[in-house]
Amino acid sequence: MxxxxxxxxxxxxxxxxxxxxxxxxxxxxxxxxxxxxxxxxxxxxxxxxxxxxxxxxxxxxxxxxxxxxxxxxxxxxxxxxxxxxxxxxxxxxxxxxxxxxxxxxxxxxxxxxxxxxxxxxxxxxxxxxxxxxxxxxxxxxxxxxxxxxxxxxxxxxxxxxxxxxxxxxxxxxxxxxxxxxxxxxxxxxxxxxxxxxxxxxxxxxxxxxxxxxxxxxxxxxxxxxxxxxxxxxxxxxxxxxxxxxxDLDESNQDRVANGLLYNQLLANAPVVCPVIPEDGSHVVNYYTILCDSRDQLQAHLQDQGIGTSVYYPVPHHLQPSHLYLGYRAGNFPVAEEICQQALSLPCYPGMTKRAIETVAGAVCAFYGVG
Ligand SMILES: Cc1ncc(COP(=O)(O)O)c(C=O)c1O
CATH class of the missing domain: 3.40.640.10 (Type I PLP-dependent aspartate aminotransferase-like (Major domain))
Incomplete structure (x- = not known):
């Protein structure tokens, strides 16, 4: 699929x-x-x-x-x-x-x-x-x-x-x-x-x-x-x-439900899933995991016909247009590490359970977990 x-x-x-x-x-x-x-x-x-x-x-x-x-x-x-x-x-x-x-x-x-x-x-x-x-x-x-x-x-x-x-x-x-x-x-x-x-x-x-x-x-x-x-x-x-x-609130609830289903299906995978409180404080515009071998995982998913996105590969203190600000690599270690590990998976209102299972299954298969 x-x-x-x-x-x-x-x-x-x-x-x-x-x-x-x-x-x-x-x-x-x-x-x-x-x-x-x-x-x-x-x-x-x-x-x-x-x-x-x-x-x-x-x-x-x-x-x-x-x-x-x-x-x-x-x-x-x-x-x-x-x-x-x-x-x-x-x-x-x-x-x-x-x-x-x-x-x-x-x-x-x-x-x-x-x-x-x-x-x-x-x-x-x-x-x-x-x-x-x-x-x-x-x-x-x-x-x-x-x-x-x-x-x-x-x-x-x-x-x-x-x-x-x-x-x-x-x-x-x-x-x-x-x-x-x-x-x-x-x-x-x-x-x-x-x-x-x-x-x-x-x-x-x-x-x-x-x-x-x-x-x-x-x-x-x-x-x-x-x-x-x-x-x-x-x-x-x-x-x-x-x-x-x-319909905004309802479609946001749909996003949250999709995100929670992902969290459940990825529970055994060696990835960090987003914390999605059910109090409305997260509307899951992008469902983003943290993972090792991110680029290989992305290529693997691409091969299976699954689209993903990397938001964002370069932190702004290291963007060429911002170097004049005088920051250096190492200044913001968490942001720098997340830029290497973050991968956003498909997650939108109306997405089918089968599609979410397909994506989660492909992530688990990449890491060799059931
Ligand atoms: C965090 C953030 N700020 C600002 C913008 C800019 O919005 P727009 O694309 O409508 O100009 C975006 C959109 O991509 C965004 O994600």
């Missing part, structure tokens, strides 16, 4: 009649940009998250960039983040003019190690940017307590954890801003690039809205009172996301 890493082909079949209606409405109105569908999605997502504002933008990357800039972070400022994340987390800090400062990650959650914050906090530290890796929410109680005590901001990268909760509160609503991605493979995936910023802060929201639309003044739209970008969330994407949002 062939098992692709991600199969998006069937995802929208059931929704197709509603998609047709929603897309036709956008076409009939001709409101492809700045139309009602985007405003409606923002309102519905705002209510889902329980925040004051949601601002739709055209990617998770731009959500981060606009949030960072709207928090007033720029030249001379430092932002503490993880060296083990998608590159956009780090590059948006740099594009805003600030300096990323890394702390190592925890092996069992892949999230930044809160015990290391103190050692790197300086008078220039303006914010902490935790990433909820693979769908697992970072320790937001410790992070918010520390940020409050040191008077620094928190900007959450929720690209991989849309819908997750921590102590009953949605990820992306703990900090000053939460940055979401609607990239098609994310838990709330659209039909192209898309993203959103969630915040309770009126000024941050207003700045994000102005930044996304060429710096247009909120008081007088013929005036531009700042240098902005063109990064709006298109109506067709918003129309699809509106149809998928009501």
């Amino acid at each position: 062939q098992v692709p890493f991600i199969d998006l082909s069937d995802t929208h079949e059931d929704l197709w009649p509603q998609i047709e209606v929603a897309f036709k409405e956008v076409f009939h109105r001709g409101a492809f940009i700045n139309g009602p569908a985007t405003a409606q999605l923002e309102e519905e997502f705002r209510r889902y998250l329980g925040v004051k504002h949601v601002v739709g933008v055209n990617s998770g990357t731009d959500a981060l960039l606009l949030a960072i800039k709207s928090c007033g972070i720029g030249q001379g400022d430092e932002v503490i983040t993880s060296p083990f994340t998608f590159i956009a987390t780090v590059d948006t800090i740099i594009r805003a003019g600030a300096r990323p400062v890394f702390v190592d990650i925890e092996r069992h959650t892949f999230n930044l190690n809160t015990d290391q914050l103190e050692a790197v906090t300086t008078p220039n530290t303006k914010a902490i940017l935790p990433v909820h890796m693979f769908g697992r929410v970072a320790e937001m109680d410790k992070l918010t307590a520390y940020a409050h005590q040191r008077r620094v901001l928190i900007i959450e990268d929720v690209a991989q954890a849309c819908g997750a909760t921590f102590a009953g509160k949605r990820a992306g609503t703990f900090g000053n801003a939460g940055c979401f991605s609607f990239y098609p493979t994310k838990t709330l995936g659209g039909s192209g690039d898309g993203g959103a910023i969630a915040t309770d802060n009126d000024e941050i929201a207003d700045r994000c809205r102005r930044f996304r639309d060429h710096g247009k003044s909120s008081a007088n739209p013929i005036l531009h009172d700042m240098i902005g970008f063109n990064t709006r969330l298109d109506s067709l994407h918003a129309a699809l996301l509106r149809l998928k949002l009501p």
Whole structure:
């Protein structure tokens, strides 16, 4: 049995009649940009998250960039983040003019190690940017307590954890801003690039809205009172996301069930399975194991027709574009080791039990366990 890493082909079949209606409405109105569908999605997502504002933008990357800039972070400022994340987390800090400062990650959650914050906090530290890796929410109680005590901001990268909760509160609503991605493979995936910023802060929201639309003044739209970008969330994407949002919790539960089944089937394999608490704090956007001989295992699975992915092979302090920051190999040993050992297996809503058994069976066969 062939098992692709991600199969998006069937995802929208059931929704197709509603998609047709929603897309036709956008076409009939001709409101492809700045139309009602985007405003409606923002309102519905705002209510889902329980925040004051949601601002739709055209990617998770731009959500981060606009949030960072709207928090007033720029030249001379430092932002503490993880060296083990998608590159956009780090590059948006740099594009805003600030300096990323890394702390190592925890092996069992892949999230930044809160015990290391103190050692790197300086008078220039303006914010902490935790990433909820693979769908697992970072320790937001410790992070918010520390940020409050040191008077620094928190900007959450929720690209991989849309819908997750921590102590009953949605990820992306703990900090000053939460940055979401609607990239098609994310838990709330659209039909192209898309993203959103969630915040309770009126000024941050207003700045994000102005930044996304060429710096247009909120008081007088013929005036531009700042240098902005063109990064709006298109109506067709918003129309699809509106149809998928009501099913988000259920599809996340499906991801969790698939992850737990993997954990059960891989119990005898010499791999480290992710801890998946059943309290909503992990939505298993990517089911990622730690294993020895990772590249050989990946090749073995590929030979069996099973797709996998390596997130992420190189930690950011060692990426050529970040070497100017002055870090060296050995600075973040946990992240460096995980980059050699992490392998993400197929895990998506609607995946059959047989497909999961096939993948787990192939992993066990590679290591010679039953
Ligand atoms: C952790 C993380 N941050 C940011 C992003 C950027 O999101 P986008 O691809 O929508 O720009 C991604 C998406 O891959 C991500 O996984």
